[in-house]
Amino acid sequence: MRDKLRVAINCIMTKTILGFIIVTLTLNGFGYYLRDNNCNYAAMVNGKKISYTQLEQAVQQTCHHQRELSNARLFHLRDNESDIRKKVLTCLIDEILLEEYADKLRLTISDDRIKKVIVEIPSFLTERKFDNSKFQLILKNLGLSPKQYADLIRKKLLTQQVIENISNSNFLLPEEINRLLTIPLQIREARLATFHVDSLSEQQTVSNNEIEIKYHANKKNYFLPEAFKVIYIPIDFKSIKKKITVDERELQVWYDENYKQFIIPSRKRYSIIQTNNENDAYLCLKQLKQGANFSDLAKIYSTDLVSSKNGGDIGWISHDNHNYEEINQIPLSKKGQMSSVVKSSVGFLIIRLDDMESETIYPLRLVYNQVVERVKKEKAIHIYNELKKIVNDTGRNGNDLLIFKKISPSLEINKTDWFGYNNVPDILDYDEVKEFIFQKTILGATSEFITINENLSFFIRIIDYRPKCLQTLERARIKVEQDVKREKSLIQARLKAEKTLLSLQNSEEKTVLKANGITFSAGQQFDFINYDNQLVKAVFSLPIPVNGKSTYCITRNSEGDYVIVALDKVILRKLDENQKKYFMEDLNKKIIHASFNAILESLRSEAKITIGYSLIEENEKYEALLQ
Template sequence: MMDNLRTASSHVVLKIILGLIILSFVLTGIGNYLVGGNANYAAKVNGDEISRIQMERAYANEQARQQQMLGDQFSALASSAGYMSQMRRQALSQLIDEKLLDQYAKKIGLSISDNQIKQAIFSQPAFQNNGKFDNAKYNNILSNMGYSPDQYAEALRKQLAVQQLIQSVAGTDFLLKGEEDALAALVSQQRIVREATISVDALTAKQSVSESEIENYYEQNKVSFMVPEQFRVSYIKLDAASMQVSVSESDIQNWYDQHKQDFTQPERSRFSVIQTKTQADAQAVLNELKSGADFATLAKQKSIDPITARKGGDMGWLEPETMPDELKNAGLKNKGQLSGVIKSSVGYLVARLDDIQPQQIKPLAQVHDQIADKVKQEKAIEAYYKLQQKVSDAASNNNTSLAGAEQAADVKAVETGWFTRDTVPAVLAFKPVEQAIFNGGLRGHNGAPGSNSDIITVDGDQAFVLRIADYKAPAVKPLSEVRALITQDIRREKASKEANAQAEKLLVSLKSGKGDQAMKAAQLTFGAPQTLSRTDQSAITQAVFELPLPPKNGTSYGVSEDGTGNVVLLALDKVQAGSMPEAQKNALAQGITQNNAQIAFEALLSSLRKEAKIKYGSGVDVQ
């Protein structure tokens, strides 16, 4: 129904149009029809202007899109001038791409006929009722959006031309049937392999390490043995939720008297309406009603508004603030009273006042406990802020300890254990608190005692006063603490080198046909055959599929590692074709085709940009 009668439904319609019909190209491309060209342009593309209004509209659309996508995270990003500037540049870049595509479509003779535009409009669900195009609904929607049918049709013509161009580029890439089969065979290929593991753990225990090796390793890897800076913090926490306050009946009564409007429901009226296209139709409906016709039946039969018609004309309860002027001025005072013919912005109405609810005020007894909680909360917050100021003053006046703040808050300060930047106690894990601890401002110089912090407020009506009780600067662990670890690392490193050297020797023997004797001497044997596909999660899968194909009646050999660092000898005995369902094969081919089409389309855009003459307006940031 019309916008001035039911704001809520109108908003839904606008959302449908903005979401499903008016794509970014239409929203921005229509700017030239709404605003005449002038020198104040954002960019010129081969002489065609992109107005600043177009750019601002595209920028606003992108903001709305990202806000919907990112939610609360967008607020933090929006505070960054650099981020918002980049978003503005992206919006302008998109407009330039659209302009280039539009120009190219015209250059190669892509055109959209009036009949194609008509069919595109007829097929839009938002313009339909019960699956059929509704011209009144179409005109009403465009009117609400401020567009004429000609303006919308011209913008849609541009959009369809660009879509046709994109489809023509995307449709140029394809795979032949033989190529599809070869690709599917390669992807689904299976390899039968055996493996023999050289245990690095077993070799590690046999390695010896000298003192000089330990010392050299320590000197060369000191950064690995750094202990980060550490803190111990004393703090006092204030929390409004823990404040104990009392509330009297007088307090509750006073709050109720001052906020009585919060518990008042204004007078409400309930109307039913029948909407028609012409005054004559409305008069005919009114005559039938006066002759005794049932309003609900007549509304379902003759109202052109599908939403209220389904409900027998019922519009639901309306308060004075939401009641449209047509109904306010209809002079309906008594239940069951009919209006005359009412002219509206989209047609004519006949209305009936179905019911009136007088203003109602909830009695105090009904909302007593709710108000008591509210008054307690307000008093607690008031006491909390007074205490916060008192503790802040005490911490400032006695800046060498928290003793004065403890006395003011009537609580003892809490001292944490040692922690680093990565292990902050949960009670202090608030960004403002962490910044105060780690920014260096609370530490004294050269180990001297530091100072108390100011009051630090955090979410949830909480606040902290703190001081750094002790501090340890970043330092390298002494060799004595890490000797065992270094020794084990060196042994492991030596064992790994020995295992790889042994594997390379065995590989030479295996490839020369002398593998059996060499494997026996190394006390190694290949395990049972296993079949691997490309999608297997085994640590050796990639290495197996990188091996050369085995010779006929022979074996191909290689070296890899398992998931724990052991060295693995690989014996590839056979390569065989796997199977791939037809649907999966088609999806694979489609993915390759789409990827190639995307590359081709990006190449087209890149070429158009290189050849284009693009001039930016004054003050437009393009860096």
């Protein structure tokens, strides 16, 4: 088994190094898995079952994670549910295969390492320390014993160790690095001759027979997707607040009722001398009574590092400041009054009252802007809630939405045109709204008030619904005709490009271009960093020009046009050590992905994997709907 895996890795590595074929890790479907028509599990891997419950939990976790990543702007689950479930199930299968592979490699994880991982998991910490009672409670809620949880951690760590072993392998030798850098360091200069498919399409003619043949052979391309029309009422808190006005009388009334919010409580300013033992405190007190300066003694003897630097000054303290409750309890009422020695939670204190300020009420003129903002916000909240109530009550009773205008003229009632999953109007493009629309699919269905955030809510009513259906030939005729024309123009463009390429390879370029009425663009520079682009791949696939003679090939651009590429020049640039290091780190990551993929493919091919019949049946139904 191990030898076979090594062969798989070496094979993919050779292809990667020599041909720059970097394969990323992909999740495969159910193509080569067995099916079981009579089972009560989602899948079985070498005798180990994956339950439907386990699969559904993993699917929900995946969807939740994707919603968080997309900031609540996620595709509708119903469009992708089958695809997500297949991918998640494949991940669960691969996890079991990697665990078994770790066992075959005789990898082990010590109990001490498992314990170290568990005690560092944030969910089990209280004030940054492991909390055993919290640990036990969480496991109880999960229905796991500590041993079961430790076994799960062990499996995860073993899988991680397999991956780390792959990552830590030395894939590239120095001479391989230099060879690999040869092409990426190149800048290639090429010219392009484009055979535009769209312009050729305009020249095509299509018969009724061709249209009928195309339509009947490709009906799956001419379905109208499920679509909806809705009436919606947006209630925007910010817009409501912006329109609100307040007068002076309202402001005064509100201030009179809420003036306590603008009271600055009484406060006192203290200085302290803090000592660790009672004798030192009494010695300081004796010196103070003999006329010593309080500030000087605090700087010399006080053990409080902060206040001692300031001559004992601890600043202003309000009467309700709980951090200084012990000091506030000392009955000092006159400036300059000093306490005796006071035992406290931090040692022994001598406290002096330096200053006092009585309770202060800010007048309206000093807090005017704050009061305006508060009044507007309260009025906006009241209007916002009233509108929600009106909409909910009226909508729930099934009344005509136009009655809303009579009740509240400020409501804005909107109506959409047809839309589906892939073209939701921007204003309605929120998960909460889409969930209601695409899960109800009932004509006349009315939402409760849908709250998007603290500033925005919607009321929705579905007023029309169109299920997915095949368009008639007459209705789809324009689209079918365009497709036939494009097919013809693609063939014509390809043949013309192939004929021109053959001539360029055997004749002088100027002669060929003149004879065929073709022109090349000005020279453009292409960088290997964009190698994923089909056009760039074609440029870098060409042999280097010799003796100034350009080399040629045919490719397609992003619009689908055929393009002849003429490579004229190759420029080699130099990298400093940092750039070289960055390039190799990126390449190594891709190589690790390729190797990991090779291992998984080998493990899957040798494993006995059975998929539950209901999952395959669901997948086949889903695929049928797309036909």
